[in-house]
Amino acid sequence: MSRRTRDALVGYALLVPSAVIFVWFFFYPLVRLFVMGLHQQNRTGTAERYVGWSRFGDVLTGEQFTEGLRISATYVLYTVPLGLVLGVLLAVAANRRLKGIKVFQTIFSSTIASSVAVASVVFFVLLNPQIGYFSSVKFFSLSDPDTALRGVALSSVWQNLGLTFVIVLAGLQAIPDEVDEAATLDGYGPVRRFFRVTLPLISPTLMFLAVVLVIFALQAFAQADILTQGGPVGATETLVFKIFRSQQPIDQGTGSIMALGLFGITLLVSLAQFLLLERRVHYGN
Amino acid sequence: MSEVAFDGVTKRFGEVTAVDQLTLDIADGEFMVLLGPSGCGKTTALRMIAGLETVTEGTLRIGDRVVNDVEAKDRDIAMVFQSYALYPHMTVARNIESPLVARRFHVDADAPPRKLTAAERSERVDQAARSLGLTDLMGRKPAALSGGQRQRVALARAIVARPSAFLMDEPLSNLDAKLRAQTRIELVELHERLATTFVYVTHDQVEAMTMADRIAVLNEGRLQQVGPPQAVYERPHNLFVARFIGSPPMNTVPGTVVRTDTGVAVQLGGQRIDLDPVAHEPLADGTEVVIGVRPEHLAVDPDGQVKAQVRAVEWLGHERLVVCDLAEHHITVRQSSGAEPVAPGDVLALTADPAHVHLFDPNTTERLN
Ligand SMILES: Nc1ncnc2c1ncn2[C@@H]1O[C@H](COP(=O)(O)OP(=O)(O)OP(=O)(O)O)[C@@H](O)[C@H]1O
Numbered sequence: 001m002s003r004r005t006r007d008a009l010v011g012y013a014l015l016v017p018s019a020v021i022f023v024w025f026f027f028y029p030l031v032r033l034f035v036m037g038l039h040q041q042n043r044t045g046t047a048e049r050y051v052g053w054s055r056f057g058d059v060l061t062g063e064q065f066t067e068g069l070r071i072s073a074t075y076v077l078y079t080v081p082l083g084l085v086l087g088v089l090l091a092v093a094a095n096r097r098l099k100g101i102k103v104f105q106t107i108f109s110s111t112i113a114s115s116v117a118v119a120s121v122v123f124f125v126l127l128n129p130q131i132g133y134f135s136s137v138k139f140f141s142l143s144d145p146d147t148a149l150r151g152v153a154l155s156s157v158w159q160n161l162g163l164t165f166v167i168v169l170a171g172l173q174a175i176p177d178e179v180d181e182a183a184t185l186d187g188y189g190p191v192r193r194f195f196r197v198t199l200p201l202i203s204p205t206l207m208f209l210a211v212v213l214v215i216f217a218l219q220a221f222a223q224a225d226i227l228t229q230g231g232p233v234g235a236t237e238t239l240v241f242k243i244f245r246s247q248q249p250i251d252q253g254t255g256s257i258m259a260l261g262l263f264g265i266t267l268l269v270s271l272a273q274f275l276l277l278e279r280r281v282h283y284g285n
Numbered sequence: 286m287s288e289v290a291f292d293g294v295t296k297r298f299g300e301v302t303a304v305d306q307l308t309l310d311i312a313d314g315e316f317m318v319l320l321g322p323s324g325c326g327k328t329t330a331l332r333m334i335a336g337l338e339t340v341t342e343g344t345l346r347i348g349d350r351v352v353n354d355v356e357a358k359d360r361d362i363a364m365v366f367q368s369y370a371l372y373p374h375m376t377v378a379r380n381i382e383s384p385l386v387a388r389r390f391h392v393d394a395d396a397p398p399r400k401l402t403a404a405e406r407s408e409r410v411d412q413a414a415r416s417l418g419l420t421d422l423m424g425r426k427p428a429a430l431s432g433g434q435r436q437r438v439a440l441a442r443a444i445v446a447r448p449s450a451f452l453m454d455e456p457l458s459n460l461d462a463k464l465r466a467q468t469r470i471e472l473v474e475l476h477e478r479l480a481t482t483f484v485y486v487t488h489d490q491v492e493a494m495t496m497a498d499r500i501a502v503l504n505e506g507r508l509q510q511v512g513p514p515q516a517v518y519e520r521p522h523n524l525f526v527a528r529f530i531g532s533p534p535m536n537t538v539p540g541t542v543v544r545t546d547t548g549v550a551v552q553l554g555g556q557r558i559d560l561d562p563v564a565h566e567p568l569a570d571g572t573e574v575v576i577g578v579r580p581e582h583l584a585v586d587p588d589g590q591v592k593a594q595v596r597a598v599e600w601l602g603h604e605r606l607v608v609c610d611l612a613e614h615h616i617t618v619r620q621s622s623g624a625e626p627v628a629p630g631d632v633l634a635l636t637a638d639p640a641h642v643h644l645f646d647p648n649t650t651e652r653l654n
């Protein structure tokens with residue numbers, strides 16, 4: 001056996017564990033979703049027959065899917081821009097050489113260490129219509145169908161802020177000091193420097209974060225489940241929420257098709273990311 | 286166009302004193318080189334002029350304005366960084382245009398300064414680019430340029446706003462030897478053309494000697510000597526300058542002054558070097574000194590008083606360096622390569638040109654003659 005073949009075999013052997021996990025937990029379930037989408041159960045859920053692609057169109061244009069998608073899209077609009085702006089503001093504020101700045105950097109990034117459940121419970125205490133500290137603030141009241149999604153979004157923004165902050169801060173710190181100083185000597189004040197130099201240089205970072213946050217938002221479920229259980233009157237039933245609701249022993253097809261729809265949308269967003277990143281300038285000397 | 290004046294300027298970073306009580310007047314239109322070894326505070330001094338570092342003590346003037354509290358963006362100064370610090374996301378044209386965007390300029394006589402129009406900006410950019418041969422590169426981004434081209438873009442960006450002074454921090458250190466030699470000449474020409482104050486930082490004495498109107502030699506944050514290159518070379522004020530400037534460095538050997546009826550000499554171990562009696566008048570018999578003679582001021586001479594044994598010969602083509610042992614020190618003699626060949630082990634009789642013998646106080650290291 002030549003050296004090359006042996007190296008290749010060792011390489012493949014090392015890939016086996018992750019390949020097994022990928023196939024078992026990601027690829028197989030995806031195939032199962034298609035299979036379930038192509039079959040229909042009988043009333044007792046004891047037998048199924050092949051119905052082909054016939055239901056895909058109905059489900060993906062149906063009330064459940066489109067309404068879930070509308071709510072999820074709104075949720076994206078509520079969480080992503082606000083999250084990015086807050087993350088950039090915090091990171092710019094914390095990106096300076098001051099004594100004790102590490103303390104602030106640690107505080108600002110601390111939400112990374114909290115789970116969705118923790119964030120939701122915190123906001124449950126803050127926003128709960130009966131006991132919440134901010135229950136009187138109408139703008140994101142959880143008891144009003146028109147504003148409940150904002151309350152849920154708020155908890156999500158807070159929870160993702162640590163991640164956004166850390167990544168933007170890393171992006172800012174990758175900008176050479178001298179480039180910033182050159183901008184100062186070119187006569188730029190802080191605002192112009194930010195928009196002409198800092199922002200363009202961290203734009204690849206922001207693009208990456210935007211995609212990650214969009215995907216997070218499209219997958220949002222636990223926040224809504226804990227804070228509002230999807231209510232009031234379904235106003236916070238995100239797409240994942242609808243998928244979860246529609247999955248029943250006698251109807252596994254509808255939920256599967258909706259899940260595939262969400263998968264397709266996420267895939268498109270990721271593709272868009274790749275295309276945009278391809279076009280991005282390659283920095284570095 | 287402005288003069289730059291340090292008056293007792295000190296810069297401390299916590300415990301570290303980077304620049305110590307610097308007093309230095311840089312004349313309007315002068316090409317001043319700050320020269321010194323790594324860590325001597327050259328960059329810090331330059332950054333204080335730019336306003337990128339605050340002044341801990343003392344006053345710093347640019348023109349007739351004390352600038353200690355003037356923000357960097359309001360100082361009307363351009364700087365070429367060692368890394369060039371080009372904006373990676375902008376084309377060459379936009380990089381060069383950058384200093385014209387935010388500032389106001391005196392364009393119309395009697396009118397207050399105003400921002401330039403896009404047409405005026407692009408005219409100035411074209412002019413700067415043309416003078417540095419960048420016209421064909423205007424659409425490229427810095428990543429697609431060679432080191433030399435980037436350096437030119439940095440220069441073009443510096444000259445485009447016609448600032449009152451140019452600061453340069455080792456701008457040639459990332460270029461290869463050939464390009465460096467060529468750029469040195471271009472910088473001198475640029476200085477003549479612009480007739481503006483240049484403050485240029487380097488640790489390379491060749492750059493300093495070839496370009497400067499005056500050199501300021503720094504060591505450990507302190508100014509050692511200021512003067513035209515030739516003066517600094519010919520009359521170093523102390524041992525540091527004597528040893529730092531010149532390649533190979535000046536030979537320095539400790540000895541004792543002896544006065545006799547016939548004249549003054551320095552005793553080195555068992556040997557003597559006669560000194561010029563008039564120039565060394567004030568030195569008392571028995572004074573401890575360090576004698577310094579540059580390699581080119583030592584010559585092999587059958588009548589020479591000093592005997593030294595050859596250790597090694599370095600042949601450099603146009604000249605050769607003969608390293609000898611003298612009173613337990615190594616000294617170097619510079620000879621043209623046509624001189625009579627010598628070999629290790631030979632004992633040479635040497636004379637030192639009395640007009641070029643330097644004497645230093647071994648304690649204060651200051652010049653004595
Ligand atoms: N921001 C800073 N914080 C602390 N110390 C500093 C800082 N900048 C410079 N120093 C110190 O000040 C001294 C002078 O530094 P400076 O950069 O001016 O040296 P330099 O002469 O430019 O050296 P080089 O030739 O290596 O660039 C050094 O001891 C350096 O460690």
Ligand SMILES: [Mg+2]
Pocket residue numbers: 327328329454
């Ligand atoms: Mg330096």
